[in-house]
Amino acid sequence: MNQDLQLPIMWFVQQCFNASPPIDVKTTYDTQWESIKENISLSPGAEVAVCVGSRGIANLVEVVSTVVLSLKQAALKPFITSAMGSHGGATAQGQVEVLAHMGITEDTVGAPIKVTMEVEKIGEVDGVSIFLDKLAYQAGGIVLINRIKPHTDFTGPTESGLIKMTAIGLGNQIGADYYHRLSVSRGMYEIINTVGTELIKRCKVLFGVGLVENQRHETAVLRLIPGCDIKTEEPKLLVQAREYLSRLPLDEMDLLIVDQIGKEISGSGMDPIVTGRRPCAHSPERSWPKITRIFVRDITPASEGNAVGIGHADFTTRCVVDKIDLEKTAINCVTACCPEDGKIPLTYSNDRNAVQAALMTLRPYELNDLRLVHIKNTLELSTLLVSEPCLPDLMGDCRVVSTKRPITFDDKGGIISEFEQEF
Numbered sequence: 001m002n003q004d005l006q007l008p009i010m011w012f013v014q015q016c017f018n019a020s021p022p023i024d025v026k027t028t029y030d031t032q033w034e035s036i037k038e039n040i041s042l043s044p045g046a047e048v049a050v051c052v053g054s055r056g057i058a059n060l061v062e063v064v065s066t067v068v069l070s071l072k073q074a075a076l077k078p079f080i081t082s083a084m085g086s087h088g089g090a091t092a093q094g095q096v097e098v099l100a101h102m103g104i105t106e107d108t109v110g111a112p113i114k115v116t117m118e119v120e121k122i123g124e125v126d127g128v129s130i131f132l133d134k135l136a137y138q139a140g141g142i143v144l145i146n147r148i149k150p151h152t153d154f155t156g157p158t159e160s161g162l163i164k165m166t167a168i169g170l171g172n173q174i175g176a177d178y179y180h181r182l183s184v185s186r187g188m189y190e191i192i193n194t195v196g197t198e199l200i201k202r203c204k205v206l207f208g209v210g211l212v213e214n215q216r217h218e219t220a221v222l223r224l225i226p227g228c229d230i231k232t233e234e235p236k237l238l239v240q241a242r243e244y245l246s247r248l249p250l251d252e253m254d255l256l257i258v259d260q261i262g263k264e265i266s267g268s269g270m271d272p273i274v275t276g277r278r279p280c281a282h283s284p285e286r287s288w289p290k291i292t293r294i295f296v297r298d299i300t301p302a303s304e305g306n307a308v309g310i311g312h313a314d315f316t317t318r319c320v321v322d323k324i325d326l327e328k329t330a331i332n333c334v335t336a337c338c339p340e341d342g343k344i345p346l347t348y349s350n351d352r353n354a355v356q357a358a359l360m361t362l363r364p365y366e367l368n369d370l371r372l373v374h375i376k377n378t379l380e381l382s383t384l385l386v387s388e389p390c391l392p393d394l395m396g397d398c399r400v401v402s403t404k405r406p407i408t409f410d411d412k413g414g415i416i417s418e419f420e421q422e423f
Helices: 025-039 060-073 092-101 134-138 162-169 172-186 188-202 227-243 318-323 326-335 351-359 388-393
Strands: 010-015 047-052 077-082 119-125 128-133 141-147 205-213 219-226 252-258 290-296 315-317 346-348 372-375 383-387 398-404
Touching: 010 388, 025 060, 025 219, 047 060, 047 134, 060 077, 060 141, 060 205, 077 092, 077 134, 119 134, 119 172, 119 188, 128 134, 128 172, 128 188, 141 162, 162 172, 162 188, 162 205, 162 227, 172 188, 172 326, 188 227, 205 227, 219 227, 252 351, 290 351, 315 318, 315 351, 318 346, 346 351, 383 388
Parallel strands: 047 077, 047 141, 141 205, 252 290, 252 372, 290 315, 315 346
Antiparallel strands: 010 383, 010 398, 119 128, 205 219, 372 383
16 A cells, blocks of 8 residues: 555544433432332342343443342342344353443342253244243243343334333344344334334333443433333333433545444444444435444454444455454344345455555545544444544534544554543
């Protein structure tokens, strides 16, 4: 590659969100627990499966440990099980490792971790077979814990949350694969909502803990919802979650540089609601934003090599590709019926060469009209770097914090990222 790479001056910008204040998780939980605990009719000593997914959730360890403590105080025997479909390489040990990466261990939450990939087939609904994680099926009761948010691949009154966790998460590899394949022809919302609500009705779901995060990724809402009320109450939480959704403050960009993708950032690695990319052939079209090229620089350690979402990028580096666990990524992509998620983009020896190649595929531009944006990931959007031509078109309440020199590289051609700096 030509070493004469010229880049524009970049400006640090903060999005100033009118975010709801964070709640005190334990106090909020304890107050609501008092109002629902009398309706939990299980014999003392009954086992309860506390179901945790693979998403990065604020205060997750505190939430899970608080749930465990309340169940113990009710003379029940809680254990933690995974509700994450095919993640973790579709193995029990892999899913235990995913939980550990999120801080969920027996020591941190006060309950044993039990994980299996076995399922029980418990009937049908509308011609669709219903599968449930074997450990959850055998337990005296089930508790669901999940963040409520818009989904990356479908829209509806409920999207990513408790109902989806019940169908896809507790369906393990077998259920997740089966439901996703049906969704190609019948629609993902129809399948997930039908199966999830039926499972909740049939399978001793005691209650769900629905969590909504504000734009700063703090817990803004915590709701304990009895199983019988999840179908009607979860849509209300999704409405709130949409109001708190962070987006890029620009409609059009020439090049977006993303420091990291990961499963704890988004189920799609990087959120297509943020990037405007269509991850799968059956995913909804998104009109905005329009981003000509995307360059991805890294995969988070918590992803354990699962590079789902790398297919949304146009450019990456050999360092990123070397981190990819091809088997884990393939399992996740095939299970989701979305091979597009795992396609390897054009790969370069370092960041510098990747950026230079990306710039060679843009419209004819001058340095003073290049619309370049640099973010840490699609979850953390309160601070971003933008080139000067972006400044007049920033939307929402944005504040220019400081100006910096052009993007700089170390002696190995890696971008020197400054997102750890506080402003």
